[in-house]
Amino acid sequence: MASATTFYDFKVKDKKGEEVSMGDYKNKVVLVVNTASKCGFTPQYAGLEKLYKDVRARQDVGDDFVILGFPCNQFGSQEPGSDDDIQQFCQVNYGVSFPIMGKTEVNGDAASPLYTWMKEKKPGLMGLKRVKWNFEKFLIGRDGEVKGRWASTTKPESLEKPILDELAHGQKA
Known part of the structure; x- marks a missing residue:
């Protein structure tokens, strides 16, 4: 998708394999996370859910913030399920209420165009343009641009301030 200029230009598959436009999240702040069910970082689902509920419970935020989980089986085959x-x-283990999309590749020739774009916009350490492991996080501002990127080791709760700053900074257009 060479013509894509912002997050909102992309389409991804949801949990049912149906196409979802990221344009549906226009003017929202979005945290994009590649997830896995059998990873040492899997307990971050609890932190992500708490972050999601805490930020959305704020009177000035509401549904202006969303987390999108993208299950990925590319790292140690730690997301083998359907x-x-x-x-x-x-749902059963972490009570996740934020959207979990369909299984997605984040690196390589079959990588989701969304992930390819995010990695181009915000390379990792030393300019690396690949996702290193499960639970890497990208913050998308209301303008559809990548505002931040954090490694798997970054705990979800530590992202509350950058998320709130982005919500305050980029007021709705």
Whole structure:
């Protein structure tokens, strides 16, 4: 998708394999996370859910913030289940209420164009343009641009301030 200039220009598959436009999230602040059910970082689902609920519960935020989980099986085959298995796992074990999309590749020739674009816009350490592991996080501002990128080791709760800053900074257009 060479013509894509912002996050909102992309389409991804949801948990049912249906296309979802990222344009549906226009004027929102979005945290994009590649997830896995059998990873040492899997307990971050609890932190992400708490972050999601805490930020959205603020009077000045409401539904202006969303987390999108993108299950990925590219790192140690730690997301082997079907989309249905993944949804059930997230709900039963962590009470996840934020959207979990369909299984997605984040690196390589079959990488989602969305991930390819985000990595181009915000390379990792030393300019690396690949996702290193599960639970890497990208923050998208209301303008559809990548505002931040954090490694798997970054705890979700530590992202509350950058998220709130972005919500305050980029007031709705």
